[in-house]
Amino acid sequence: MGERITAVTIVGGGTAGWLTALILTTAFRTQAKDGGGNSEARKVTLIESPNVSTVGVGEATVPAMPRLLQQMGIPEQDFFKHCNASFKLGVLFDNWNVDKNGKRIAYINSFNEAPVIGGVDAAHYFLKYGAGGQDFSRVVSPALDLGLALKGPRPLDAKPFTQGAGFAYHLDAGRFAELLSEVCVARGVEHIRDDVEDIETDERGFITALTLKQRGAHPVELVIDCTGFRGFLINKALGEPFVDYSRYLANDRAAAVQIPHPDPERIEPLTRSTALGAGWVWRVPLYSRVGTGYVFSSAHRSDDEAGAELLEHLAPQLGAAAKDATPRFIPMRVGRTRRPWVKNCVAIGLSSGFIEPLESTAIYMIEMSARWLLAYFPDKDFAEPTRARYNTIATQLYDEVRDFICLHYALGNRTDSQYWIDAREDLEVPDSLAANLDLWKHAVPTRYDLTFSSLFSYRVYHAVMLGKQVYETGYAAPPRDGGVVLRPAPWRDYVKQTRRAIDAAVKALPDHRTLLATIRGEGAAVSGKTASGPKLPAKPHLPSAQFQMPTVPLPGQAAPLTPVITTKTKKTGRGG
Template sequence: MGKPIRKITIVGGGTAGWLAAAFLNRYCTSEDPRKSIEITLIESPDIPIVGVGEASLPGMVVLLHQLGISESEFFKATNATFKVAAHFVNWNHDRRGNSTEFLNILNAPPILDGHHLADYFITFDPARSDPSAGMSYVRAFSPVVEIVKGDLSPRAPEDPEFSGEIGYTYHFDATKVAEFLKELATRRGVIHILDTVDSIALDEKGFVKSLDLREHGEHAIDLVVDCTGFRGSILQKTLGEPFISYADHLLNDRAAVIQIPHNDVTRISPATKATGFSAGWNFNIPLTSRVGTGYIYSSRFISDEDAADELLRHYAGQVKGAEPRVIPIQTGRVRNAWVKNCVALGLAGGFIEPLESTAIFMTDLAVRWLRRFMPTKDFEPEFTTAFNRQVHRLYDEVRDLVQLHYHLNNRQDSKYWRAAREELKLSDRLQENLSIWRTRSPEDLDLASTFLFGGPVYALLLISKGYYSDAHLANAHHLKRSVYDRYRQAIRAARANQLRKLVPQSEFLRGNHFVWGERASRPPPIPAFFPAATKIKLPLHPPKPKKN
């Protein structure tokens, strides 16, 4: 057995770099200093943070809990707000050509009498044929539609942190999150070097031997984590690992981004809004202090100038003097995220447009896998192979779900939307599943992986897109209408109580309603992390943050 790794060097800051640093510092240290791994992060003083991803998935809630960070601390430092759903508008049209809407939410539907709730809805609920079928389906098992429409907080003022029956996550200022994690990580022992990497030396086997730093000289390497963003300075440029484009699956290659003030500070939405534009879509992410927004689009169908104009017109009155910043994006991934003694995380490893707010969680998941497959200095190839296999599956999983949003659009008013539906390549697995799902609802077993998106997520998307508007499921004769009717009656009776204690999110944030709860002095063990579950049950009481 080889000698243990004693040093991990992360090159590049930003959210990806500091998330990795904070997590590895938390889980790769030991009570015996001789067995701990030294974590060093090197970032250039001259390269700005891209700041991709101001919304997250429920894994962020688990991450904060595991790092011992209170929600109160996090919200204050990052201008955070609650998120309970992604709200899609103008991705499909009704028969009159009017925009429709639907939600992708963070709570899972129940199983009724051994069958999926989606099966009952598709079989017995007349709303399945309506343009608002997706909203009706969500109402059948969750109060999130009412929460989004009412701009409510998913947590009641008296609820302890990290609690509540409504699944939630956060919107936040990505730059402030990076600064917050930097302060946390360095306070807990991560070494921070502010310097420029002028060159990278390889050994006779092609492994990264050392970094030549402009001010600090040679920096020896055991294991290096490439968090240099789209540049891919180490894995791609130095080690020559090729990039696999997803351009055959996804059209968008540009992002025009701006920051704007709230239109009404008393209404802060708990949803990330994704509105279909002429050649892409607009994201709207409400923070406490501002709104982050932008246009994700394809340069094949619109120029940068016209895209900026369309974005500014959409927010007329809120964008005085604003000038969108255009960022070229390349959708895809590196062939292998781990090569020799270099692991790429974040944008250095790949990028898929932020339609489902996956970027930060994909980094979170990858750094957990790195910890799980931590090698010795022999760099066992089995560990590298296993890690890369997981990353390949993760990227393909996200690609397929994002592409399905486009493939199932029915818009006829734009060449872009017709091309997204008709011209792009679907993966073999997705093509096969779309045939299977004509006569039954999606299940996890249909999917190659469910790190983020399981069968219930696909079922909600298909229902919302009208896929089952005139369907007859193969198992329909096994379902009992009486079971569905009793369930709906119980849900209607419980709905008012679910909403009774909730207040508008703006009121919750102004009141700073963050409390630890009476058992906070005796925190439970840190909960296990289940990456296969999109719907993560929130722990009731978090551990108190460390005071160093």
């Protein structure tokens, strides 16, 4: 067994660098404490260029985020105040598809998995019996009803990080990195403001030192590349190739802009993804402003064209402020580094890879990269099997996210734009997804179809496919029951009970802005009053258990068991 690594050096700040530093230093301090003082904590150093600025865009997260903050010891109130944060109940997709009559579809991908009813996934019941004209999402999750009513996901007096309806967060990425840096430095992370200009290597090609512009040589044992799209260490210095995903995903540019709330008292607890002519616009409502922008294909729009299209889309929200809105254009390198761990260098964040932010996966991928590094943490021999396993898992995560994002385009049915036609007909579909799409023309997705599922379970595929109405608009005939006996009574009872619970929650839960102000400890909101004055119930009756289940397993935890709904019915001597 090789010599123990005592120091980790991270190159690059931003969310990737500082979140990695926080996860590592928290683990190292815990290990040293649990070791009874006989094991000194490893040192973490972060080297950040003073000449590289971050883009403070609004960013969305997935439901693993609350547990991450809790595990890292970051108080919820500090997070909300410092990061201008708000709640996110899901992603509302608009104009990505049209229904059988040519009318555009809006649907939500929420953070609640549909339940199992009598041993059968709810999707089977919905395809056979419908839900009285209601969308699938509205009978398996309260997210859309709460979102459209501008309600928060939990009572005013709930304890920090309490889950009601499944939620994630919206946050200011720049301010989040600032908060992480303050916490890290307070916990002993050394912060060096300097530029890395070159590297020194040994006979094996391992990096032994970084050449800093001001300080000269900085020795390293394990070095982490968080230098963003540049991939300064992993790609440029070590020559690890980048695997381009442009044959699968056309979007390679983003136009970002910050805008004020049209009505500061009305903060929607949803991320919106609205399809335009050559891509889609994100809308992330923060506490004091809105982060928005256009992810588009440069093969279908120039920057000037995309900027004009974005501002035209935003005009109803901006009004007179439109003249002051100037989008910032950001190139996107879509794909992944072939091996994120090469020799003694691990790439995390954009240097490791990037897939367009349609499902808000960036911070989760940083988190899991750091957690997997801890799971396979090396000694100075850097055993090949540990590196190989890390690379396998990290690659599987990127491909999992790629496939799920590609699903949205492959199942699109718009014909009013060449971009959407090309996205459906000209882009390649990854082999792993193509095989499943062929299968899903004949059978509803099952857990056995996905070879790797860290983030998106097969039930999340149910939400997207049923939301897009693919079985009603010609993609395939509704799948057969597969030998399962489906009786209408249990489904009718479930839908009735669920809608009753959702309606009760919408009436009882506080409005989103009031909840945010209460968490922040600001003004009259602490007393439970809205801007208009009426007091809101502090302890509403929340929906039943199936609404408490986020779709994303909490990192480091076993995936939660899917709730099973059982409904007793009288035997009548005939089916259903």
